[in-house]
Amino acid sequence: MSPQPTFADLSALATYVRITLDGPANAPEKAKRFVLLYGHNGVGKTQLSMAFKNLGRQGDARDTLYFNAYTEDLFGWDNDLAGDSDRKLVLNTSSRFFDGLTELEMDTRIRPLLQRYAGFDFQIDAAAGVVRFYAKGDAQQPIKISRGEETMFIWCFFLAIVQLAMDGAEAYQWVKYIVIDDPISSLDEHNAIVVANHLASFLARKDHTIKTVISTHHALFFNVLWNEIKQIDRSKFQPWLLSRSRATGEYTLAWSNDTPFFHHLSLLEDLCRARESGQVYTHHFNALRSLLEKAQIFHGHEKFSVCIQQDAQNDPDATLYGRVVNIMSHGNYSFYDPVELLEENRQHFEKVLDDFLNYYPFNRASLPGMDA
Numbered sequence: 444m445s446p447q448p449t450f451a452d453l454s455a456l457a458t459y460v461r462i463t464l465d466g467p468a469n470a471p472e473k474a475k476r477f478v479l480l481y482g483h484n485g486v487g488k489t490q491l492s493m494a495f496k497n498l499g500r501q502g503d504a505r506d507t508l509y510f511n512a513y514t515e516d517l518f519g520w521d522n523d524l525a526g527d528s529d530r531k532l533v534l535n536t537s538s539r540f541f542d543g544l545t546e547l548e549m550d551t552r553i554r555p556l557l558q559r560y561a562g563f564d565f566q567i568d569a570a571a572g573v574v575r576f577y578a579k580g581d582a583q584q585p586i587k588i589s590r591g592e593e594t595m596f597i598w599c600f601f602l603a604i605v606q607l608a609m610d611g612a613e614a615y616q617w618v619k620y621i622v623i624d625d626p627i628s629s630l631d632e633h634n635a636i637v638v639a640n641h642l643a644s645f646l647a648r649k650d651h652t653i654k655t656v657i658s659t660h661h662a663l664f665f666n667v668l669w670n671e672i673k674q675i676d677r678s679k680f681q682p683w684l685l686s687r688s689r690a691t692g693e694y695t696l697a698w699s700n701d702t703p704f705f706h707h708l709s710l711l712e713d714l715c716r717a718r719e720s721g722q723v724y725t726h727h728f729n730a731l732r733s734l735l736e737k738a739q740i741f742h743g744h745e746k747f748s749v750c751i752q753q754d755a756q757n758d759p760d761a762t763l764y765g766r767v768v769n770i771m772s773h774g775n776y777s778f779y780d781p782v783e784l785l786e787e788n789r790q791h792f793e794k795v796l797d798d799f800l801n802y803y804p805f806n807r808a809s810l811p812g813m814d815a
Contacts, residue, residue: 508622522587547614625661642657712810
């Protein structure tokens with residue numbers, strides 16, 4: 444794993460991401476087209492996307508088209524509580540996100556994108572700034588769509604604008620960067636793969652100069668995009684694992700050039716570092732369980748306790764410590780209010796971690812406090 448740069452705040456981190464995309468002043472040929480970030484919920488991905496956007500904001504000028512929780516807030520429901528019939532999605536048309544709503548026939552641009560994911564239809568009333576949804580074949584009675592369907596509609600609306608920006612449409616000529624934060628929060632695994640593949644087909648276009656930052660907490664989505672973008676242009680692609688120190692508040696970027704999905708390695712490093720320092724907290728059992736489950740699923744086992752087991756004679760230990768991990772990882776322990784483990788539980792933690800490392804031949808030279 445390469446050296447890990449750290450940043451005091453999100454503004455410094457966002458600046459570094461921009462430099463990565465634009466290339467250092469003394470070496471612009473090193474500029475990247477794509478940045479892909481993996482980070483757990485709560486690490487600050489959404490605020491990073493806003494910090495990135497704010498760096499490009501000078502008065503009325505903008506340079507970043509973004510999709511995140513703030514984008515979704517530009518769409519709000521009017522459920523017609525009085526008449527209970529004219530349900531519609533209201534657009535906040537004061538945002539530049541909707542600059543092309545009237546003249547660019549957004550209906551016809553969104554519809555072929557949406558057909559990949561949904562079976563309902565819609566009509567945009569650009570003058571009123573609202574969208575009404577209908578069951579297929581019934582354009583009379585507006586319906587309320589589900590949260591997942593709403594997310595897909597907003598995502599396809601965003602993709603239609605991305606398409607316009609890449610085509611050089613006048614309304615979106617200000618777009619220099621596209622920043623996407625977790626577009627699949629309400630989607631199942633199948634749609635996560637479909638969305639990743641669909642997004643990659645947009646990113647594969649080379650007839651524009653727009654650069655892209657994507658962040659996610661979804662492992663499958665990250666992994667699919669890693670493989671897709673690598674095929675588009677490996678030399679212009681920078682994947683990162685984003686983490687934040689609870690002790691200092693600093694942000695860290697880590698990466699590996701040859702491992703498509705490596706956050707389990709960083710997780711293992713964190714656990715070994717906690718063990719080495721002697722500061723093992725209740726939430727480390729949650730992290731340990733996550734690590735065991737990833738290994739269990741990858742190797743096709745039914746229970747994560749098999750990852751503790753050394754041989755047939757050790758099955759009682761595997762059962763015992765499997766129960767310990769279950770109990771400790773399901774307790775009412777806050778990630779943001781860590782409690783140090785009692786000595787007995789710390790020994791259980793070390794026993795399970797040792798068994799896991801003995802069972803799987805990780806390179807111990809790369810792990811804190813471990814002999815090669």
